[in-house]
Amino acid sequence: MNVFSGMIAHDYEQVIFCQDRTSGLKAVIAIHDTTLGPALGGTRMWNYETEEAAVEDVLRLSRGMTYKNAAAGLNLGGGKAVIIGDARTDKNPEMFRAFGRYIQGLNGRYITAEDVGTTVEDMDIIHQETDYVTGISQAFGASGNPSPVTAYGVYVGMKAAAKAGLGTESLSGKTIAVQGVGNVAYHLCKHLHEEGAQLIVTDIHQPSVKRAVDEFGARAVDPTEILQVDCDILAPCALGGVLNEDTLPMIKAKVIAGAANNQLNTNEDGERLQQMGIAYAPDYVINAGGVMNVADELNGYNRERAFKKVETIFDNVSRVFEIAKTEQIATYRAADRMAEERIERMRYSGGKFLQNGYHILSKR
């Protein structure tokens, strides 16, 4: 694999390879773009089949964080890290200590967080070596479980999507189908129930379904049926890739707004949704509550302030629909455009002269 051509293709700033023989650490950190601020993104631990697969993944994920953070209105750039190994068998404290020292060496250019395969405990070990880590234990003043915050963001984002797709932001009396009632969707269903929505839910884990039925009067359906039920809004809150060429023809909802990452299988599916007249709230805009929540740790965490920030997801989703309408493009592209515009504006204003220690005036 030619790493530089991959970097040049989407203008990545920096890729760092980190190894520590004794602990077995093999990690790659990718910093995609720091125009808006330090690069924030989690560390994924995964048993990649090849080193090329790890590099490709970290490049793809770090660029995704540039867009997610920019669209969320955060003053943060995009970065991500991957550790190559089995998260169940290959971890040891020295590995995360060594990794933490590499992060410290970047002097704030990259701030890490939890991701697939890493835990709060791992972040606490990293924290022994660096302050450039979020998602550590609450005992250290961190933000704790992000799911209720993410859920609130999906709720307000869904209202904005309903306004675009159904002509009203009120969800009272609307029928909402929720795929997967795990951590995020449980809290989402609570908000929806309180507003008077009718819920249809499914999950492969029966106790989660029962909880939603008992607490919110939801109607349970089989996982194979959820995408085709009669409803106003579909909320994918389980898996990625659920919106694809096989499932789209079944969907009866006029609005799609949910927490799951990577809901579109391909960009063509985003185009199809536009042709079908379905108002799709792009996943990374509507589910940004989690990243907004950890980003607040950088100011000394305040839950009330984090929730206030999360309310801006209503405006962010509304803006995506506005761009899509004026430019006649699919909403997934409108989201990317919104993020790119914000970065470009900052690149311009950030180019203005500011006196610091590294220019001709400082030599006087």
Ligand SMILES: NC(=O)c1ccc[n+]([C@@H]2O[C@H](COP(=O)([O-])OP(=O)(O)OC[C@H]3O[C@@H](n4cnc5c(N)ncnc54)[C@H](O)[C@@H]3O)[C@@H](O)[C@H]2O)c1
């Ligand atoms: N937790 C957060 O703060 C956060 C932030 C951003 C995005 N997300 C995304 O939101 C989604 C949900 O996150 P979560 O933290 O609630 O995860 P979770 O694991 O608690 O919930 C997912 C639920 O989906 C169910 N499920 C899995 N496969 C299914 C299937 N085929 N049909 C029906 N149900 C199925 C699981 O049993 C589980 O209950 C994920 O895609 C996640 O990446 C979460």
